[in-house]
Amino acid sequence: MDETDYIIVGAGSAGCVLADRLTASGRHKVTLLEAGGSDRRFYVHLPLGYGKLFYDPAVNWMYRTEPDPGLNGAQDHWPRGKILGGSSSINAMVWIRGQREDYEDWGRAAPGWGWESCLAAYRALEDNEAGADEYRGTGGPLFISANRSGLHPLVRSYLDACAEAGLPEIPDFNGARQEGAGVYQMTIKGARRNSTARAFLRPAMKRANLRVMTRALVTRVLIEQGRAVGVEYRQRGATRTLRARAEVILAGGAINSPQLLQLSGIGPGALLQDLGIPVVLDNPNVGDHLSDHQGLNYTWSMKVPTYNDELRPWWGKLRAGLQYVLGGGGPLAKSINHGGGFFRTRPDLDRPNMQLYFQAFSTLIPRSGERPLLTPDPWSGMSIGLSNCRPTSRGHIRLRTPRPEDHPVITANALSTNHDVEEMLAGVKQLRRIAAQPALAALILEELRPGPQVVTDEELIADFRARSGTVYHPSCTCRMGQDLATSVVDPGLRLHGIGGLRVIDASAFPNITSGNTNAPAILMGWMGAEAVLRDAR
Structure with missing residues (x-):
């Protein structure tokens, strides 16, 4: 036995x-x-x-x-x-x-x-x-x-924009306070x-x-x-x-x-x-x-290079591969979510109820059979995502x-309570508020998703019901x-x-x-x- x-x-x-x-x-x-x-x-x-x-x-x-x-x-x-x-x-x-x-x-x-x-x-x-x-x-x-080196230059612009939007930079999301913007620690070694x-x-x-x-x-x-x-x-x-x-x-x-x-x-x-x-x-x-947790990304095309420019062409993939193999660095050595943050959708809340994810990267064009992190969009793209922290659904x-x-x-019963829908609505408005700050606005060409034509609360809700999903x-x-x-x-x-x-x-x-x-x-x-x-x- x-x-x-x-x-x-x-x-x-x-x-x-x-x-x-x-x-x-x-x-x-x-x-x-x-x-x-x-x-x-x-x-x-x-x-x-x-x-x-x-x-x-x-x-x-x-x-x-x-x-x-x-x-x-x-x-x-x-x-x-x-x-x-x-x-x-x-x-x-x-x-x-x-x-x-x-x-x-x-x-x-x-x-x-x-x-x-x-x-x-x-x-x-x-x-x-x-x-x-x-x-x-x-x-x-x-x-x-600690993920403090090798970050994309746009991370600095994102952090500055968050500060301009009233979300100060903090050194450690696992420290004394979670509310603010910063860089994510990672389970990566060598x-x-x-x-x-x-x-x-x-x-x-x-x-x-x-x-x-x-x-x-x-x-x-x-x-x-x-x-x-x-x-x-x-x-x-x-x-x-x-x-x-x-x-x-x-x-x-x-x-x-x-x-x-x-x-x-x-x-x-x-x-x-x-x-x-x-x-x-x-x-x-x-x-x-x-x-x-449920989440989605808002995506912009940019006037400055992003990881799309580095990882889309064959020669960019070759360069990133050499960076990784020879020096253990470059975009392949990290997760795509370099920066992030936590914020409150209402000032009367006692703690943050939304999480942010910053990516100097975009993947609007799907690829069959994979999440195209290694083959991003053929333009300079940037995404800021969010997810709810304590959903009631x-x-x-x-x-x-x-x-x-x-x-x-x-x-899953995602977004099945009014609480979660109202929270998500307030959250996506914050994404646009961050992107509108001078530190980022000067670098943005246009909003691609959901696009500037999506304005009213009804349109914003319809968009996140159509595009959001699990954050796993x-x-x-x-x-x-x-x-x-x-x-x-x-x-x-x-x-x-x-x-x-x-x-x-x-x-x-x-x-x-x-x-x-x-x-x-x-x-x-x-x-x-x-x-x-x-x-x-």
């Missing part, structure tokens, strides 16, 4: 951290199961190469939502990592923790997850290039680039993507007590007498069983974890019965409370069929809380009602954080490992 102490399902942002921390002492035997394959791929490690991974089924689950009324009936594309490192291997690498108040909300929902506890964990796991202070950490396993597979899993794989199995699709959790005792999985055409002496830990993310729970008979009872799945635990919260994840290989139903931060579908009536896992990330089973990933967020969600997903793995080890002791 194949046995191990701990089974981790999913080698993603949280799963790789768990594998590292649970094997560090040498006392526990851990098996990590990943449905995808190796991360040893050129475009995974090339920072700007993530555009090539956006529609690549070899590394990407390639999810699509149901037709969404809030997006004019569009089916949104939801890329999620199917690879060692999970979505940390295919994302845009921006390192944002969120706001102090987000974690104060977490602490109220789940004691032990308040700001002070989470801040201490962030400082412990980080090796921040900007140096240690009361907010940043150094010496941890995850190197964070001009290569610093995924959780690179930072946490590769060192852990040298230990004899860790086994990593790729191309292993877990089909259900085995539950006996109210306790998880192992998993069933498929690998190389065969169905196998793996038993856990201690615990089964789901770390598949906001889509895969609720899907696997439902396949295992844990979820909305009526749905499971309709699909012929025996109900082990009726909990309608499994797959519910889906939260995600909620969706859900539900099984479509009882077949594990079939994608679940993803109902789904969460909260197995959320933490103190009781079965409103949540899926307890503050120790143990499943309510089932022993020996935890969910440790972004699905367990009590609420979505204000900004990119990769940092808090990694935090879940770090603090979740502490909870597992504490119980083991």
